[in-house]
Amino acid sequence: MxxxxxxxxxxxxxxxxxxxxxxxxxxxxxxxxxxxxxxxxxxxxxxxxxxxLRPDTASADAWRAISARIAEMPQMRGRPSPAVGPSQGAGPDGRGLHSVSGPRGRLIAIGLVAACAVGYAAGVATGRFW
Structure with a gap:
């Protein structure tokens, strides 16, 4: 075997x-x-x-009949699109969950820049940065 x-x-x-x-x-x-x-x-x-081996090809009439039957299916009927409104995460003031402004936003931006600077300095100091 x-x-x-x-x-x-x-x-x-x-x-x-x-x-x-x-x-x-x-x-x-x-x-x-x-x-x-x-x-x-x-x-x-x-x-x-x-x-x-190639299967027998269907005639154009057969494909038209198939397309017509698919078009008649309930899933293929169009629905009106819902009105566009605020996203689900929007608060009462209309801002989304990820929007931060004012002093809090500035503080977050400064923190991100500081974290990137510390990471860069650590990488250069250890010689593992590019």
């Missing part, structure tokens, strides 16, 4: 073109002298051919 599994794996690699030049030359030599390997290659090639 392991020999058969190895043979099928090798045949698959040959059919799919996954072998390097040396392996491919050895496989082509084995195709000439080893009937079992030749059979494995033919089986794998047939399976690959079946995967490559």
């Amino acid at each position: 392991p020999r058969e599994a190895d043979q099928m794996r090798r045949a698959g690699n040959y059919v799919l073109g996954l072998m390097d030049d040396i392996e491919r030359a050895r496989a082509e030599r084995d195709l000439e002298i080893d009937a079992d390997f030749r059979g494995a290659v033919l089986r794998v090639a047939e399976r690959m051919r079946l995967l490559d």
Whole structure:
């Protein structure tokens, strides 16, 4: 059984073109002298051919009928869009959750700049910054 599994794996690699030049030359030599390997290659090639078969294409009338049936579905009917209003996170003054202004906003901005400066200085001091 392991020999058969190895043979099928090798045949698959040959059919799919996954072998390097040396392996491919050895496989082509084995195709000439080893009937079992030749059979494995033919089986794998047939399976690959079946995967490559194209289904029958539907006519234009069939596609129009399919499109019409899809258009009749309740999910495809249009709805009026809701009126655009403030976001759900807006407070009573109309500002969202992430808007910060005034002295508090300035304090946060100064803190972020200071944190970036400290991080940069630490990186330069340790030599790990670029």
